[in-house]
Amino acid sequence: MQKEFRQIFRDKTILAMMLVAPTMQLIILPFAANFEVKNVNVAYVDHDHSSYSRKLLHKIGASGYFRMVGDPRSYKEGLEMIEYGKADLVLEIPAGFEKNLVREGSQKVNLSVDAINGTKASLGGAYLVSVLANFNSNLDVNVKLPDGKAVAPAAKITVAGINWYNPRAEYKYYMVPGILVLLLTMIGGFITALNIVREKEIGTIEQINVTPIQKWQFILGKLIPFWIVGMIVFTIGLTVMYLVYGIFPKGNLAVLYLFAAVYLVALLGLGLLISTFAETQLQAMFIAFFFMMVFMLMSGFFTSIDSMPDWARAMSGFTPVTHFIKVVRLIVLKGSGLADLKTELGYLALFAVALNGLAIFNYRKTT
Amino acid sequence: MKAIICKGLTKQFGDFKAVDSISFDVEQGEIFGFLGANGAGKTTAMRILCGLSYPTAGEATVAGFDVYRQQEKIKKNIGYMSQKFSLYDNLTLLENIEFYGGVYGVSRADIRTRSRELVSTLGLEKEAGKLVAGLPLGWKQKLAFSVAIFHRPRIVFLDEPTGGVDPVTRRQFWDMIYEAAAAGITVFVTTHYMDEAEYCNRISVMVDGRVEALDTPARLKQQFSTDSMDEVFYQLARGAKRSAD
Incomplete structure (x- = not known):
């Protein structure tokens, strides 16, 4: 045989x-x-225009996972960018961001996630949260999904997110x-x-x-x-x-x-x-x-x-x-x-x- | 001993009797022509005799073995060449011989000597190491026949072996068949060429699953008072109710 x-x-x-x-x-x-998420498009609405907020944005851009795709003037415009598929995430930095952080030691930022591409959105969101946390652990991040259903609990971020950092x-x-x-x-x-x-x-x-x-x-x-x-x-x-x-x-x-x-x-x-x-x-x-x-x-x-x-x-x-x-x-x-x-x-x-x-x-x- | 004995052999597919109670004997060493129009049931009958298909009714023995229970023994004692070319295109000539020889349990030494003989009788020494795919059809068919009788079976079944082959090669092919018969191998052959039918010792003609005539070519011509086998075949086959496929 x-x-x-x-x-x-x-x-x-x-x-x-x-x-x-x-x-x-x-x-x-x-x-x-691989499940790794790269090139997450981030639109940011900076109401603060302080040096500290710019530093944060710069840090996000430098992390390698995000692409800053624009700075719409209002949060509403940011959501429109999501609707048109131009952005995956909208990060809103409220006015008085720097001031409140320094003075009260905590500050909220809003993060809206496009949930259509589930993996990208959730992982991208998580990355961003961890970037923020790393930036200043006193930040309070308010994560919102556009349909409003699955509003994640406002995460009081600690440094736990760091494992996400090198998922590759x-x-x-x-x-x-x-x-x-x-x-x-x-x-x-x-x-x-x-x-x-x-x-x-x-x-x-x-x-x-x-x-x-x-x-x-x-x-x-x-x-x-x-x-x-x-x-x-x-x-x-x-x-x-x-x-x-x-x-x-x-x-x-x-x-x-x-x-x-x-x-x-x-x-x-x-x-x-x-x-x-x-x-x-x-x-x-x-x-x-x-x-x-x-x-x-x-x-x-x-x-x-x-x-x-x-x-x-x-x-x-x-x-x-x-x-x-x-x-x-x-x-x-x-x-x-x-x-x-x-x-x-x-x-x-x-x-x-x-x-x-x-x-x-x-x-x-x-x- | 008779090579093949059929008694009332029948193969039914649903309501359709492909082979309808056929009976005949084939002598050892005989060249038996198995004729019939397309769809008359020749191939089905042949598949039963080769142990590829179970009959629905009737009896048959091939080389003394029963077609119901001893198919593997039958397979050891027969050679088979189908109308489709059945050697491996992407093996060389010698590899094909070696493979089929091995499957039939021919010893390595025998394979070596016999394949050397075979290649030289076929005049294919130059092609022996080439892939079979590149050979002309006529040579392929001659090779396929040689492979089918390579293990020296008692009976060889040939299903339209010369379809699409030129007349010269067909003549050579029939020379090979005669040689095999002279060596004692019973040849059971189907064909559509009436000149080939004349080469057979005896022929049978199947019509609509039944064997309508069985005799030597000469006596069949006499019986239908004609001098050509074409005419014999025509007279028998035109009564067929089944449409040819």
């Missing part, structure tokens, strides 16, 4: 795609797919392992499914079915080469992660590889299963895409599982990706060992056995 190995290497384009594409994606994607590294560490997992998922799920369905389309599968080859031989012959390619991709991914982002797994590499190995088998099983249902590559693509979408959205890659409704959390448990992302993050970032992850390994193994079992069961040489 080693001959099946060649089937993968015969396709030089696919091979190149499988190896080069993930590397590129791993290098490029984290920059786009945090996201990178968080996202890169996740993306690595997704790449592995794509390889496992898509390529096997497409490969077998392609044989169906060309007609070679019929030639195979008319040979005395055993089902398990055929499936193993398909699995092993893709499994190896998957592991190579994983290795490349880890290397890129180390070279480009300087992330080296804190945990044991062997444990990481063990999980990757089991995970790949599960995903390949999924691909095989898809291929037994689909008659054309187009169908296979659609089915695979459906699973990928569910996996990506449910896996806790983009969103936190803890904030999902119960049913979604339950479903999330049924997607192998969830477990693997969790594991990879734990191993890479936290350095968890095998003992901590026993249940996850069990889950993944279960997926592997179930999916491959179904695939073998469902693959028929004779109809």
